[in-house]
Amino acid sequence: MKAEAMKNQDGSDIKRRANEWVEREPILEIQHLGKAFGDHQVLLDIDFKTYPRDVICIIGASGSGKSTLLRCINMLETPSSGLVLHKGKSVPATGVHTADYRSKVGMVFQQFNLFSNLTVLDNCMLGLRKVLKLSREEAKARSIQYLMKVGMAPYINAKPHQLSGGQQQRVAIARALSMEPEVLLFDEPTSALDPEMVGEVLDVMRTLAKEGLTMIIVTHEMAFARDVSTRTVFMDRGVIVEDDRPEVLFTRPREERTKEFLTRFMAH
Amino acid sequence: MGSSAPQNSLEWIMLFLDKYGVSFLKGAALTLEIAVISTLIGCVIGFMVGIVQTIELGNSDPLWKRLILKIVNLFLSVYVEVFRGTPMMVQAMVIYYGSDTLFRLNLDPIAASFIVVSINTGAYMAETVRGGIQSINAGQIEAAKALGLRHYSTMLFVILPQALLNILPQIGNNLIINIKDTSVLNVISCSELFFTTSSVVGTYYRYFEPFLIACAIYLFMTFTLSRLLRLMEKKLQGPRSYQLATDFMDDTYGNGSSVIDMKKGFGGRN
Numbered sequence: 001m002k003a004e005a006m007k008n009q010d011g012s013d014i015k016r017r018a019n020e021w022v023e024r025e026p027i028l029e030i031q032h033l034g035k036a037f038g039d040h041q042v043l044l045d046i047d048f049k050t051y052p053r054d055v056i057c058i059i060g061a062s063g064s065g066k067s068t069l070l071r072c073i074n075m076l077e078t079p080s081s082g083l084v085l086h087k088g089k090s091v092p093a094t095g096v097h098t099a100d101y102r103s104k105v106g107m108v109f110q111q112f113n114l115f116s117n118l119t120v121l122d123n124c125m126l127g128l129r130k131v132l133k134l135s136r137e138e139a140k141a142r143s144i145q146y147l148m149k150v151g152m153a154p155y156i157n158a159k160p161h162q163l164s165g166g167q168q169q170r171v172a173i174a175r176a177l178s179m180e181p182e183v184l185l186f187d188e189p190t191s192a193l194d195p196e197m198v199g200e201v202l203d204v205m206r207t208l209a210k211e212g213l214t215m216i217i218v219t220h221e222m223a224f225a226r227d228v229s230t231r232t233v234f235m236d237r238g239v240i241v242e243d244d245r246p247e248v249l250f251t252r253p254r255e256e257r258t259k260e261f262l263t264r265f266m267a268h
Numbered sequence: 269m270g271s272s273a274p275q276n277s278l279e280w281i282m283l284f285l286d287k288y289g290v291s292f293l294k295g296a297a298l299t300l301e302i303a304v305i306s307t308l309i310g311c312v313i314g315f316m317v318g319i320v321q322t323i324e325l326g327n328s329d330p331l332w333k334r335l336i337l338k339i340v341n342l343f344l345s346v347y348v349e350v351f352r353g354t355p356m357m358v359q360a361m362v363i364y365y366g367s368d369t370l371f372r373l374n375l376d377p378i379a380a381s382f383i384v385v386s387i388n389t390g391a392y393m394a395e396t397v398r399g400g401i402q403s404i405n406a407g408q409i410e411a412a413k414a415l416g417l418r419h420y421s422t423m424l425f426v427i428l429p430q431a432l433l434n435i436l437p438q439i440g441n442n443l444i445i446n447i448k449d450t451s452v453l454n455v456i457s458c459s460e461l462f463f464t465t466s467s468v469v470g471t472y473y474r475y476f477e478p479f480l481i482a483c484a485i486y487l488f489m490t491f492t493l494s495r496l497l498r499l500m501e502k503k504l505q506g507p508r509s510y511q512l513a514t515d516f517m518d519d520t521y522g523n524g525s526s527v528i529d530m531k532k533g534f535g536g537r538n
């Protein structure tokens with residue numbers, strides 16, 4: 001309806017935008033992805049695309065396969081079937097090309113997973129030095145730039161265990177950002193945090209979304225998903241039930257299962 | 269005292285120290301040398317064996333690689349079992365006399381001692397290193413992988429430093445044990461502290477005093493070393509507190525909550 005109205009106003013602009021859309025290639029394309037652990041089918045025939053500047057939030061009940069999907073995307077788990085395409089090329093499960101691909105697809109974990117033997121600065125610099133092969137000076141400058149962005153630059157000399165959970169997660173985000181990835185994956189980045197620290201991490205992620213970083217975020221923070229995502233994906237028992245704009249998915253979901261999940265979730 | 273025969277233990281001790289002090293020190297020096305160097309070599313062996321034993325090959329790796337790894341691992345576990353399952357005294361005899369009998373190789377006792385203690389320590393360290401590597405949180409490895417680090421860099425910069433820190437107390441233990449256990453090398457006439465003490469006994473037929481001296485020297489070495497190791501451990505663990513980098517502190521970033529620089533655009537490669 002809205003599009004109709006716009007076309008009447010300015011048909012040419014719509015056409016131009018449509019062309020742009022066609023030219024915009026997806027960064028990631030998941031095709032018929034499946035994953036089984038033994039007999040247990042955890043993911044089934046997953047399909048979706050990630051375009052530049054997408055902020056995709058994945059929601060769903062515990063055990064529905066959200067983490068597994070994210071881990072298949074960067075090959076921490078080897079998919080049992082289907083493909084992950086990166087800019088049109090199939091990503092292999094192991095080897096040099098996998099490592100190279102991973103350097104372009106960052107990941108932020110629920111448990112932060114900062115390297116416990118390294119300082120905050122060295123955590124950020126390791127990938128820059130050993131994977132991107134930057135010089136020490138370049139790596140340091142870039143690490144500090146991203147640590148400043150998340151407000152953790154004053155802590156460059158600290159070890160992870162000396163920081164609060166929220167601070168650790170912000171460092172983990174800076175470590176991932178330092179690699180200047182094409183896509184950043186988040187697996188429940190605030191679930192391991194004390195409530196008072198959730199805000200500082202979500203604030204950082206909001207800023208990144210505004211600046212146009214492409215992100216895929218598994219989260220239980222519904223308000224955040226609704227406000228920030230360009231698309232929200234609802235998963236249930238290993239399948240994508242609904243994949244739509246958040247205004248649609250949260251207010252008038254098409255699927256019964258989505259509706260049920262949302263009412264159950266909001267009741268808590 | 270004069271030149272008359274010693275009247276009590278204290279006088280005997282003075283006499284032994286006076287006449288054989290240098291021998292005791294030489295024996296102690298050799299004991300220390302064998303223990304320290306062999307523990308280091310043992311650690312190197314242990315790390316190599318432990319690292320190989322924790323290599324994981326998946327179904328996607330070529331068959332020949334997996335086969336070679338299986339065979340190598342079989343040899344390594346036999347090595348570890350044999351050297352942990354037999355007394356070092358017996359190992360010393362077998363290696364010292366066996367090298368002559370089987371290979372016509374005339375090892376001198378000191379060389380044989382270095383070999384025995386190193387290999388023996390290596391077997392114990394292999395188990396320790398394996399445990400140390402396996403105890404590293406899987407999340408650390410995943411985080412390294414997710415950054416695009418290859419297996420070898422992950423090992424070198426993330427896993428091994430953490431494993432080393434975890435097993436440092438165990439390395440110290442091994443060193444202390446080796447200082448004491450080099451005493452068994454007297455069976456192959458290695459002139460370490462115990463052997464030296466025995467020879468001192470031989471001339472006067474007094475057992476108590478020379479061994480009391482040996483006892484004191486052993487205790488001095490183990491006590492001093494364990495304190496030193498404790499210090500080293502502390503040092504390696506790094507400072508308990510950290511220095512805030514005040515250059516990067518201002519109102520925007522200082523206090524935790526609203527901390528993001530909104531002006532700086534995201535520099536991604538979109």
Ligand SMILES: Nc1ncnc2c1ncn2[C@@H]1O[C@H](COP(=O)(O)OP(=O)(O)OP(=O)(O)O)[C@@H](O)[C@H]1O
Binds near residue numbers: 063067
């Ligand atoms: N390594 C594994 N081996 C066997 N089963 C696994 C493994 N990892 C995950 N699973 C199973 O896969 C299913 C999906 O797990 P997954 O962690 O992807 O769910 P999730 O949606 O992320 O849940 P949560 O919200 O609790 O994090 C679960 O039933 C889980 O038990």
Ligand SMILES: [Mg+2]
Binds near residue numbers: 066
């Ligand atoms: Mg999960």
